[in-house]
Amino acid sequence: MELEWLADRFGDKGALLIGGAIIGALFGAFAQQSRFCLRAAAIEFSRGQVGGKMAIWLIVFSTAIAGTMLLSAFGMFTATEARQLASPQSLSGAAIGGLLFGTGMVLARGCSSRLLVLSATGNLRALLSGLVFAVVAQASLHGFLSPLRDALASPLTTLSIGSNDLLTLFGISEIIALTFVLVGLVASLSLALWRKIGLWKTITAFAVGACIPLAWWFTKSMTTIAFEPVQLEALSFTGPSANTLMLFLSEPGSMIDFDVGLVPGVFIGAFIAALVTGELELQGFEGGGSMRRYLAGAALMGFGGMLAGGCAVGAGVTGASIFALTAWVTLFAIWIAAATTDWVVDRKLPARKARSQARSVAGEAQLSDLQPGM
Template sequence: MLEALIDRLGEPVVLFGFGLIIGAVFGAAAQHSRFCLRGATLEVGAFSIGPRMLVWIIVFATAVSVTQGAVGLGLLDVSAARQLAATGSLSGAIIGGLMFGAGMILARGCVSRLLVLSATGNLRAIMTGLVVTLVAQASLRGALSPAREMLARLWTVEGGAGRSLGERLGIGSGAAGAVSAIVLLAALVMAFRRASAPSHVVAALFVGLAVAAGWIATASLAAVSLEIVPVSSITFTGPSADTLMGLVNERYLPLSFAVGLVPGVFAGSLAMSLATREFGVVRFGPDAPMERYLIGAVLMGFGSMLAGGCAVGAAVSGGALLSLTAWVAGASMWVGALLMPLFIPSLAKERPR
């Protein structure tokens, strides 16, 4: 069936379609579930496990359990994924993760959350997201790339078994999938006992499933394609930068999974916000100074490129593969986010949106 679809439409169109559909599911589910790493870290910083933390656990555990379950059943081959196959940077994961975590606290949202909020009429998120994208592009190929490359070279790890957390710990995909499924079940039980909105819980499950679906869709296409198809899943900083630069510099944007992902997320979030009547214009104000958001955007743009991904691309998508650098980056994001309110105590009192 997939081969017939490729023959009829071509690989770029199929990849774009996968990105558009998976992105729309992610955007709608992330908007409704309030999925946000920043909100989860603020709850942990207040020594509580609230709805945001439970949503984050459900998303992460779903992504890991489904992805690793598919690998264990032989339905998914992710050995060629960049997060595992290529040389990784532990120094980049640590330094970039710390920067990203601090930046998302200042900007009141990680990159994925900013994209989701942009579709709901949040002008602060749109402005901040554009700055993140520009800094990310400068860090990847522009004036900031030498600094990123220098920091990334400080501590590297070879791709393959050396970059696989499962290989290092001797944990198979079946065991990893089973453990994450137990964690997921515990989080679901806790969520319902604490009277979390059922629709938010279901939406969180769909966010995690969207991440796993990204790996399955691109890996399935790569397995039958005569061309080289990157095995990837949901991530935002790189695709957002490539999409923006493509629209600015080129008349025609080459279709790919990443190119379909960004408009898909935007459309899904917009549709959900309109359906739930949560669409509304939000501007900068005295309690939301622009300079703080811009500093956060710079930290996230550079940090995500250095860490190998954003809070979703590294911590969730990469984490679902049991990538060592992804787990280190995700842990560093948590540390950076938890430390920032210690320097600016007022940040801990802000309610996530």
């Protein structure tokens, strides 16, 4: 097998690194071309629209779940071996972390994966925000924020309900679940056709979603040939971003694995896609207020993603693909927080400011009319 040759040639860790980089590059390239973004979809939906951004997200989401379930149906993947189902998870952390992440996602104008993709195209706002995200995520995992994360995660876990498997908890068979997912995929493709997002964006959105079962298959295959234990996982960007950051601060070779290959792979893939299509462009902050907003959002995402156990992709797509209850709780909380933050920060406050300025201008005009002519 090719994977056995790869492991023999580069070692187990090297094979995981290469596999993570390749899958990451595919994800980065396709995400850059499809404009896949949970924030954009959530805002579009919260504003009473069901358009192209929503269609793209739904295609990615339903493709990831359908592909993962088909892997399971053919015996190529066992969902219960994944971390999200194999060990207790925090329900309180999922809810609170999802709310924080959704708020930060709107403030930073993109989730963690979107920031990584945008930074590869020359967006310096996204690059700096992504670095802040990784630093805060690492501080939440092993640093000074970890006690707060533990305190918020401990009150309610899946131990209290016996399982984190959504299908098991509600007694839903995999056949029924797969049927609904396939119907959802057809509906999302129909929406894409109706909204005329184009064949290329539809194909690349489908490819983004397919990266999730591809990653599941790869890491599952590595568990059968590696001499050392390999974590069964797919795509996520909170933990991997923190690990990639620590790679540059640790002894060389000490943290080589799938996660560390993933983040650079996404960056390289997005860069190549943008280069080929002529979309590279340097962009910076528009002022101090803009910078504060982006960095605050990135910090909220870093802590929230680590608290929830996943980001918009890690929980919202990867965790959802194996029907982990905490992942669906996180995803639901992200949508609620994103819609609320958009309404308050980007709609209500600007409208109130505009009305205040209009009244001020009107008042000045009245004072000018009352003043005697010279």
